[in-house]
Amino acid sequence: RCSSTSAKPNLTDTITINNKTFKRDDYTNITDKIVCLAQKSLHTTPHHPISLVRQRIVNYFYKTFLNSRRNPLFSVYDNLSPIVSLAQNFDSLLIPENHPSRLKSDCYYINREYLLRAHTTAHQAELIRAGLDNFLIVGDVYRRDEIDSKHYPVFHQLDAVRLKTKDQLFSCENDLKLFDCDDTACIPGGPTKQRCHTFEAFKLMEHELKTTLVGLAKELFGNQVRYRWVDTSFPFTQPSWELEVYYNNEWLEILGCGIMMQSLLTNVGVNNRIGWAFGLGLERIAMCLFKIQDIRLFWSNDSGFLNQFKDDDLKSPIIYKPISQHPQCIHDISFWLPEDKTDSLSFCSNDFYDLVRNVAGDLVEQVLLVDQFTHPKSGKKSLCYRIIYRHMERTLTNAEVNEVHQLIECAASDQFGVTIR
Ligand code: FA5
Ligand code: MG
Structure with missing residues (x-):
């Protein structure tokens, strides 16, 4: 049954990503x-819907925030390598060693x-340091x-x-201050303002952040958009x-935000700013x-999908017309x-x-864990997953689905040592 090797894990001791080679461990x-x-860069591919949304948001920032010479205040970094160190992704953002996002x-x-x-x-601290x-x-x-x-x-x-x-x-001349004390040690993710910030500095920052984001939501979804703020926590705000x-x-949750942890800023040498x-x-x-309707479409090369976004007017409403839905298998x-x-x-669904x-x-639209069962005598555990196959652009034949399904069975027994029932 296992004629193909394409499903086997790669056993060489290095891995090459975007022309850089790394040691496996x-x-x-x-x-x-x-x-x-x-290797794809959908967010900078002309006319791609992800790129259109990026442009609309960037344009909103360009026109909303101008410097004294009436030039855009914000600079845009859209070409940083997605390969980052653990220090960038976690440590620089005060994410603790035992935080679940590191798993x-x-x-x-x-x-x-x-x-x-x-x-x-992940890039925030290094750009501030720069x-x-x-x-x-x-x-x-x-x-x-x-x-x-x-x-x-x-x-x-x-x-x-x-x-x-x-x-x-505090644009006018007065004796308002950013900081009440030097104590930047706060319980991260707490619901109240950080102790080191004055109330007036905190409130003005909260106000600017929220007005900017409500303005952005209106720019994208129209003035009548209904929105609400929900309290949450991040280690870095x-x-x-x-x-x-x-x-x-x-x-629908569209973003997370907050007042930056002051210790994050002091760690990269900034002592006189609030963020x-x-x-x-x-x-x-x-x-x-x-x-x-389906997130896989963004990765489709089908011209029936991509051509629908070839409109030069960024603001014209585009409603995607589904290419006919093909049957599931x-x-x-x-x-x-x-x-x-x-x-x-030792076995998690994400591995599968x-x-x-x-x-x-x-080819796979959805995978569901539909049953788990532990044998009462032997203590052995059995799992059943349902795999829903559907191609975005054509009808799949039974023969090709059977073949792929068998490859999955082989790969699962090879990689996880499971016994197919
Ligand atoms: C973060 O990733 C934080 N780094 C955001 C942040 C930055 C907070 C700076 C404060 C300051 P979160 O995991 O919630 O947070 O993701 C942020 C947004 O990304 C979500 O609101 C959502 O719009 C989007 N998102 C998250 N997970 C997914 C997903 N699986 N698929 C599609 N979009 C997602
Ligand atoms: Mg979230």
Whole structure:
């Protein structure tokens, strides 16, 4: 049955991504499929819907924030390598060692030192250290996740940072201050303002951040958009909020934001400024704006998809017309876990989802865990996943789905030592 080797894990001891070569180690969990995706740059591909949303947001910032010579204040970084160190992605943002976002089950690690960035916030500290006060970062980000119409292992984010000095914040001459004390040690992610900030500095920053983001939501979704603020927490901002917009009868989270942790700024040598920051997801906005139902479409090379966005007027409304929906083809896969892997730590569903993506690519629309069962006598554990196959551009034949499904079975028994039932 196992005639193809394409599903086997790569056993060489190095891995090459975007012409850079890295040593594999016990942390490496990036798959060939993800290495391929890291070479596309959808957010800078002309007329691509992700790129259109980027342009609309960047233009909003260009026109909203001008310097004294009436030039745009914000600079844009959309070409930074997605390969970052753990120090960039986590440490520089005060993310603690034991934080769940560092788990191997959630990130694509290249090795113990490098990973594919899980958010564009990974570059924030280095750009501030380089002396920038107002900037946007746009790029592809990578997270291991479930498989369905709203989740894909790669998506795109846009981050912003704005730092202000005392004189920039309190424009008139007076004795207002940014800081009450030098104590930047706060419980990160708490719901109240940081102790070191004065109330008036904090309130003015919160006001500017929220007005900017509501203005952006209106620019994208129209003046009548319904929105709400939800309290949340991030290790790198305090307080922190999410902005949700009401769309298609549900509240949709479009971004996270907050007042930057002052210790993050002092760590990179900034002692006289207070900052706000946010990070938003471009796919979610594009899916709403253009009524795109399935996130895989962004990666399609089908001209029937891409040609619909070839409009030179950035603001003209585009509603994506689905290319005809082809039928689904559903197959279940059941297997016994090896006896030493019956706990949830040694086998996680994300490992299986990555294997499916690596073997079957975008032929798979969704994978669901439909059954788990532990044998009462032997203690052996069995899992059943349902794999829903559907091609975006044509009808799949039974024969080709059977072949791919068998490859998945072989790869699962090879890589995880499971026994297919
Ligand atoms: C972050 O990634 C923070 N770095 C954002 C941030 C930056 C907060 C700066 C404060 C200051 P979060 O994981 O919530 O947060 O993702 C931010 C946005 O990315 C979400 O609001 C959503 O729009 C988008 N997003 C997150 N996960 C996915 C996903 N799996 N698919 C598509 N979009 C996603
Ligand atoms: Mg969130």
